[in-house]
Amino acid sequence: MNKRFTMLFTVAAVAVMGATLFGSTYTQTQISGQSLDMSSMDMDMMDKIRNMGGLQLVMPQAFAETDCGVLADSGRNVVEFNLTGESVSLPIMGGESYNAMTFNGQVPGPTLRVTQGDVVQMTLSIPDGEVTGHGNDMHASQISALAFDSVNPGESTQFCYIAESAGVFKYHCSGVHLAGMDAHVLSGMYGIAIVDPANGYKKLMVEKTSGSGELDRVFYDADALEFTLQFNQLYLTDGNYDMSKMMAHQNTATVINGMQFGYTPNIAHNLLVKGDVDTNFFLVQPWKGLEHKQYQSQLLYVENDQHVRLFIENQGNEPVFFHIVGEILDKVTQGNRVQSAATETWLLGGSQNMIVDLVFDEPGVYALVNHDYAAIYSGGLGLFVAGDPFNLNPTLVEKGIIPEPVASYAYVLGNPSDAVPPMGLNSIAHPAVNIHGLYTDEVASEMQENGFIPLWEVIPVVAEILTAES
Numbered sequence: 019m020n021k022r023f024t025m026l027f028t029v030a031a032v033a034v035m036g037a038t039l040f041g042s043t044y045t046q047t048q049i050s051g052q053s054l055d056m057s058s059m060d061m062d063m064m065d066k067i068r069n070m071g072g073l074q075l076v077m078p079q080a081f082a083e084t085d086c087g088v089l090a091d092s093g094r095n096v097v098e099f100n101l102t103g104e105s106v107s108l109p110i111m112g113g114e115s116y117n118a119m120t121f122n123g124q125v126p127g128p129t130l131r132v133t134q135g136d137v138v139q140m141t142l143s144i145p146d147g148e149v150t151g152h153g154n155d156m157h158a159s160q161i162s163a164l165a166f167d168s169v170n171p172g173e174s175t176q177f178c179y180i181a182e183s184a185g186v187f188k189y190h191c192s193g194v195h196l197a198g199m200d201a202h203v204l205s206g207m208y209g210i211a212i213v214d215p216a217n218g219y220k221k222l223m224v225e226k227t228s229g230s231g232e233l234d235r236v237f238y239d240a241d242a243l244e245f246t247l248q249f250n251q252l253y254l255t256d257g258n259y260d261m262s263k264m265m266a267h268q269n270t271a272t273v274i275n276g277m278q279f280g281y282t283p284n285i286a287h288n289l290l291v292k293g294d295v296d297t298n299f300f301l302v303q304p305w306k307g308l309e310h311k312q313y314q315s316q317l318l319y320v321e322n323d324q325h326v327r328l329f330i331e332n333q334g335n336e337p338v339f340f341h342i343v344g345e346i347l348d349k350v351t352q353g354n355r356v357q358s359a360a361t362e363t364w365l366l367g368g369s370q371n372m373i374v375d376l377v378f379d380e381p382g383v384y385a386l387v388n389h390d391y392a393a394i395y396s397g398g399l400g401l402f403v404a405g406d407p408f409n410l411n412p413t414l415v416e417k418g419i420i421p422e423p424v425a426s427y428a429y430v431l432g433n434p435s436d437a438v439p440p441m442g443l444n445s446i447a448h449p450a451v452n453i454h455g456l457y458t459d460e461v462a463s464e465m466q467e468n469g470f471i472p473l474w475e476v477i478p479v480v481a482e483i484l485t486a487e488s
């Protein structure tokens with residue numbers, strides 16, 4: 019077998035977070051106050067208040083302990099989260115590029131995954147020469163907003179917090195002393211923290227009627243194949259963020275994990291399904307060519323009858339009506355509480371999240387969308403492929419690409435790295451992970467060195483095998 023091709027059978031190195039649970043309880047030691055001096059305000063009302071004895075506002079500065087030294091000695095598991103704020107140019111659909119702002123040269127920023135009760139030690143560094151300062155507001159923390167103040171180029175800052183609540187939480191740049199926050203976030207400075215429940219996830223129950231029409235309940239183990247989907251918009255004029263378009267809610271693109279239509283077919287799918295790399299098998303395939311490298315579109319592969327868990331965040335400025343065409347969302351969880359079961363669509367406002375658990379019963383292609391037509395047409399659509407809907411197993415086996423039939427195409431092509439979160443308490447490992455995402459070339463080549471599959475190198479090998487005369 020071709021050497022490069024054997025890479026397909028290596029399970030990608032996905033970092034496994036230690037599941038060390040905490041042993042001690044935290045103490046609330048940092049309640050202090052801030053007084054507001056109103057004596058200098060020259061207003062009649064202020065005079066009256068002063069004559070009454072004055073007015074003092076007391077604002078708690080912190081809900082919980084935030085001192086990294088104290089938390090490091092607390093006996094809890096400490097997870098480091100290192101971010102670098104950097105402005106880079108990244109591609110958009112149509113061969114153009116835009117002036118992006120990123121955490122670590124990628125959009126979205128890296129996904130943090132911890133267990134409820136862990137201590138997060140966040141360090142934000144801004145390189146010398148970066149055009150602007152940046153901050154980081156982590157919604158998983160419950161600390162004073164003062165901690166999120168911006169960091170100047172050439173400097174770094176650190177804060178620590180206990181991830182007390184389970185769920186999905188946005189993090190985002192807080193601008194320069196809060197100014198320009200919209201520009202920084204909507205240019206790419208966002209990501210998520212997944213906080214797994216201390217006792218893990220629960221089983222999934224799916225109600226079905228059996229062949230006789232009787233109601234029965236199918237239970238799936240808590241372990242699931244997991245994906246992250248982050249929705250956002252771009253508001254661009256000549257490749258730059260345009261605040262006036264944001265104020266008018268006139269976005270120029272809808273993105274999922276940073277890209278428009280990033281999870282649509284590429285030329286390998288055209289070849290496998292249509293027998294021809296140039297014959298598209300889906301309506302939109304804007305990133306299908308090998309020259310797109312890490313930006314080449316990739317599909318999301320799942321098995322049938324497999325528990326799938328989606329971590330979804332609305333990072334943007336418009337509502338997300340999350341829907342999967344041809345599927346029902348078997349369970350919707352927010353903040354570790356079940357919100358709905360067997361629902362068709364679930365609404366996420368800005369900066370809101372959910373966990374969707376579901377099972378794809380039948381082989382097929384299923385479109386995930388923001389069920390707002392403007393969002394769909396501007397890029398808010400991707401495809402799940404469940405099982406072997408194109409009956410490719412016989413061909414793949416016959417050509418020697420796989421030794422035996424597989425339950426999903428992930429065993430052959432892998433799943434896109436930007437949709438695969440780090441492993442958590444109840445994660446099923448993806449069979450393979452390929453390099454896909456709004457990454458700089460530096461990030462992509464670092465991933466390649468770490469064993470992720472460069473699909474743009476593998477596809478020609480697959481194509482050669484498939485098209486060779488037998």
Ligand SMILES: [Cu+2]
Nearest residue numbers: 152153191202
């Ligand atoms: Cu920023």
